[in-house]
Amino acid sequence: MDSNGGAVYCTLLLSDNYLPGAMVLAHSLRDNGTKARLVALFTPDRLQSTTIDELRTVYDELIPVSSMVNDTPANLWLMDRPDLIATFTKIELWRLTQYQRVVYIDCDVVALRAPDELLSLEADFAAAPDVGWPDCFNSGMMALRPNLQDYYALRALAQRGISFDGADQGLLNMHFRDWHRLSFTYNCTPSANYQYIPAYKHFQSTISLIHFIGAQKPWNMPRQIVPLDSPYNQLLGRWWAVYDRHYRLPFVPTAPAEIEKTAVSQGDQVHAPRYDVPRYGITPHHETQPTCERQTYHVEEPTSFHEESHQAPRVEHGHSKPHHEHSAPADLHHAAVPVLSMVPQYVRGEEHVSTFIPPLPPAPITFAPQLSHETYETQTQTQAQTQTQTQAQLPTQTQTQTQIHYPDEHIHQPQPLTPIHPPIIEYKSPPSPVPEVSTFEAPRSEWDPSREPPPVNTKPEGFSLQQKTYNMSEDTHLFQPPSSYPEAPKNMWYEVPAKPEPKPTTVFPWESHAPKPTRVFVEEAPVEFVENPVIPEEPEQHSLPSEPTPPRPSPSYTRVPFEPSAESWQTYSRSNAWDEDPEIQRYIETIQARRTKSQVTSPEAHSNSPGRSPPTPGFRPSTKITDFPTEVERPSLPVTPAPIHRTSYGDEASGTAALPAAEGVPSQEEWNPLAQLEELHRRHSEVLEHPELLFSRLAAVSYRGR
């Protein structure tokens, strides 16, 4: 436990590509002498294990947290920052109740001095104003007291996606309305087009933390951009200075004596400076240089950096680890053992070093910020080789060769970071830069598909599609029809154009000169139903016209509806009253005669005479459709009256064949309907009197029926 009673610095790492920021932040705090514990929250599911290993080299404690993603990230696009999708994870800070206080700092911050006074701040929640909207605080630096009330309240907001910017800052500002306002110097957020230069000049010496807000982070930017003296670029240089101190080639302690000098006396104990070995996948020069002697630090507990770096991955939880474990290695020789660092892998700024061929004569220095387009691995090697070459060849520097050149060397020289803590390690600066010239580089497209995968965190294309939301009507009133609708216009009509029927083209000559047909067929005459047939009860009383009425155009038949008689069917005459009426008969004959004149085809037409042929004996001429067989025609009395199927109109060949008799049906000769009816009546009364006989009877009948 340190002097601040459970107060820690804490940062958050959600992705591998922010690793350089997290490392530089921790180094900058340590370099400035803080003794407070450095804690890093990290999301194991989103990070490579090598990244976590790297964090372990500088942070005292790593705390895994599960990432909290904004499920409704639309507001993130207002900032054009879809990469901030998981910053709700910051809420986990309030669950760190093992600490009294947490001074949270974003990864993209570099400390110019360690703001240890924030560790003992009284306020429950303090932050500095945001440069974009100063009524809000910027959530990149917050001094807070972990507690579960705030934690659950914040988590509830996060789960409902309540944040005006879609990320943590919008959410936290909605929750912490009364925040203790800290000085802007605790979270100085310069922008590339920084406006208030006089204020910067006035306050710059008081700045504690520089926060590189926005999508562009220092490690993705050129090491140096013009104008060099702009506030932003100067502050950017401060970030690179820390990075270079710990990760940049070359790192060659000039002389053992100077290393000795760097030990910082703190109180009554000699405390070794934070020593960070520049770790590359190559053999450092001092191993190959015999002049590099072993040097011993004065440390409390000599610890081999080499051994520590080869420990199995381990996540520390809660238990304290004295920060001096990370202090200087006891033995420079150990420290010099090559260890591969992951950090430069995520630093694109190295690409902003131009590889060039020095022309002759040298021209004034200008910097070309474009990148040499090499993969990182190649570059590292190139750097390494070049470095060796540089060492050997720089004194003469006459040959034309590819070499890495650091144009910003003079401004990124390590310098006293604060008056309180003098520089802890002296550097031998690389040989002074050779004169530079600007080199032409073709404009680079955003990414080269032939060399690299598409850039991460780019905007999905579908987002630019227009979105439209339709809402359900919330009107609860019933539909009220208007009292009247306007009259439909009356003058709106038009002639339907008649479509002329196309006449089929004639093929044969008789089609165009066809004679008019004169013959008329009986079948063609439509049957006319007499709706109310006049059935004279007394044919005698009927006065028929003595003269034939003018022929009606069509009907020759009359269908008489069947009227069930109340009398017994035995008295049924089986004939129509008018059939016997001579007047009617005569009338019909006149029609038939008329027809015959106009070539009526009728059964009589078989005779050559146009008039009425003499009746065949036993075959009377019929004028009725429901005719009954004559005595001659019928072989026996039919069961029911049925029309006789006559050969119609002399066509004897068609349809005259008798249908085969049904099986099991008694022949008509054997069937006496009167006797059958009597039998039926007898059985009926028998069953009524003796119902018990019914079933035996039925059985007998069905048996007989078979």
Ligand SMILES: O=c1ccn([C@@H]2O[C@H](COP(=O)(O)OP(=O)(O)O[C@H]3O[C@H](CO)[C@@H](O)[C@H](O)[C@H]3O)[C@@H](O)[C@H]2O)c(=O)[nH]1
């Ligand atoms: O890919 C990512 C993105 C974010 N982070 C972490 O989340 C922090 C916030 O993201 P950052 O890119 O620093 O956001 P800023 O550009 O600083 O944007 C502002 O808006 C953010 C969202 O509200 C706040 O989190 C910041 O504090 C605020 O400065 C970072 O520092 C990291 O700690 C990652 O580790 N990986």
Ligand SMILES: [Mn+2]
């Ligand atoms: Mn930030």
